[in-house]
Each structure stands twice: as structure tokens, then as C-alpha cells.
Amino acid sequence: MPELPEVETVRxxxxxxxxxxxITEARVLHPSVVRGPEVHEFSSLLPEKxxxxxxxxxxxxxxxxxxxxTLIWHLGMTxxxxxxxxPEGALEPHTHVIITFSNGGQVRFVDVRRFGRCYLGxxxxxxxxxxxxxxxxxxxxxxxxxxxxAQMTRSTKRRIKEVLMDQHxxxxxxxxxxxxxxxxxxxxxxxPASSLSEEEIERLHxxxxxxxxxxxxxxxxxxxDYVNGLGQRGNHQDYLAVYGKKGEPCPRCGKAIETLKxxxxxxxxxxxxxx
Ligand SMILES: [Zn+2]
Numbered sequence: 001m002p003e004l005p006e007v008e009t010v011r012x013x014x015x016x017x018x019x020x021x022x023i024t025e026a027r028v029l030h031p032s033v034v035r036g037p038e039v040h041e042f043s044s045l046l047p048e049k050x051x052x053x054x055x056x057x058x059x060x061x062x063x064x065x066x067x068x069x070t071l072i073w074h075l076g077m078t079x080x081x082x083x084x085x086x087p088e089g090a091l092e093p094h095t096h097v098i099i100t101f102s103n104g105g106q107v108r109f110v111d112v113r114r115f116g117r118c119y120l121g122x123x124x125x126x127x128x129x130x131x132x133x134x135x136x137x138x139x140x141x142x143x144x145x146x147x148x149x150a151q152m153t154r155s156t157k158r159r160i161k162e163v164l165m166d167q168h169x170x171x172x173x174x175x176x177x178x179x180x181x182x183x184x185x186x187x188x189x190x191x192p193a194s195s196l197s198e199e200e201i202e203r204l205h206x207x208x209x210x211x212x213x214x215x216x217x218x219x220x221x222x223x224x225d226y227v228n229g230l231g232q233r234g235n236h237q238d239y240l241a242v243y244g245k246k247g248e249p250c251p252r253c254g255k256a257i258e259t260l261k262x263x264x265x266x267x268x269x270x271x272x273x274x275x
Contacts, residue, residue, distance in 0.1 A: 002075045004172030005215030006226050007059050010081055013229035015054040017083050022050045022102040030096035035117045042120050058135045058171030070123040072130050078225040079116025082108050135171040139208050146205045153193035161189035161262040176221055176243045179268050181207040183242045188274040189267040242268040
């Protein structure tokens, strides 16, 4: 599933192509992807709106549009937002939404599993409805301090992995980057969050920032589906230490990587390096 580095990479690849461009047409081929408003309204509201900026909050991509509107995308498990410079020939299977711009280019939303979705509305309203306003701190922003992370861990009975995955605590961390951050910090995914020492919290803070920045610098992690706005795969899968590596040797100590379930998700970790 795309996490912060993947969505940020999509944002960075699409923004220069869309910024300042006017939308001329919005075609919805699969209505369930458009969560609001009704499809006919969605298709009639978008034409003539201009893209002012592309922003990101957590795993959400926000297209800030003229007239005070915002179009919000969530890529779900397998969603792709693809720029098509010269639309011709047959559509790729699983194309659900096509947005055409004044220069003839298109952004196509393609999603095999169809957990991806979009929402359009007046900015304030749609951000509230979708829950973007309730998201936790952006981990690469100055607001994400060691003290802020310490506050999240202090007053909870949850395991550290669960805290990291909670979008209301830290926005944008998912299974891949939380496993990688816990490995880099030497922390076991089942550690009660409240048991972390000051030094461990500092280590974890540094590790979260580090793995996300590395993920962005490698253009995201592409196991299967993820590609950026130009259809290119990321490279960060070549740099992962533990995620997806059950049975392979730990890059630090050589012991086989193990898995366990936390909150229904598989966690990858080294039982010798992470305590
Ligand atoms: Zn190890």
C-alpha cells in the first residue's frame, strides 16, 4: 500500500504537469471510486477548474483547485494516478476516472483492487468530511519533535507498532516504513509504547525521519503495483532491511528475519537486534 514516500513521489511527479492547468473534462467509468459528490455533479463541477497546487497530508493527495475546491485522492492498496501526455489507443484495464486538461493531457486513475477513492468539494468541508483534519502530525514537518513522539508513547497501553501505524498519531506511516523504522531504532514491534526510554524515543524519532527521507529519495517502494505519476517504479525495495524479508538474514547480525501479527498486519523484525 502506498505510504507517505509513495504519495509524496506521486505529488512531486504530477505537480509540475498539472499546476496552472485547467480541467476540461472529468469522466467516471466506475462510480464507486467517487465517494462524493454524486458522479454527475463530480463530472459537471470539475471542468473549468484550475489546479493551483498539489499537496499531501499523510497518505492523501490533495489537488487544490480554483474557486475554493479541493479534489482529494487516496490510492488505497493498488491505486495509480497516471499522467498520459497523448491519449490514444485503448484504455488500460481498471481505469476508473479520467481527467482531461486544456493541453489535451490526462490524469487517469487506475486501480486493480479498487480500494482507492476520491472526494471533491469545498476545501473546508471536504477536508473535514474525509477526516484529513483529524490526521496526526506530519513526520517530516518541524512539528514532529522528539517531545511530540514522547507524548504519543507515554499515555497509551498500546504496542509501539500500533502507535506508529495510527494515522491520528503520525500521518503517513504504514506497515513498510514503521517496520523499517523499528528495525533502525532496535525496537521490538510488540514493545509497550509506554516502556520506551528517552534515548529509545530519540532513536525512533531519528529512524522514522530517516526511513521516510530515504524512501522519498528512492522514489518510493515498488513491490507490485506502486508507480509514480509518470508510470515509473520506485527503487526503495532494494534498500529495505527487514520488510518482506522473512527467513532472510538480518543485515546487521545475520539471524533470520521473523514475522508476527500486530493489529492484523504482518510485522517483519529481527528478534536479536530488536528488543
Ligand atoms: Zn539482527
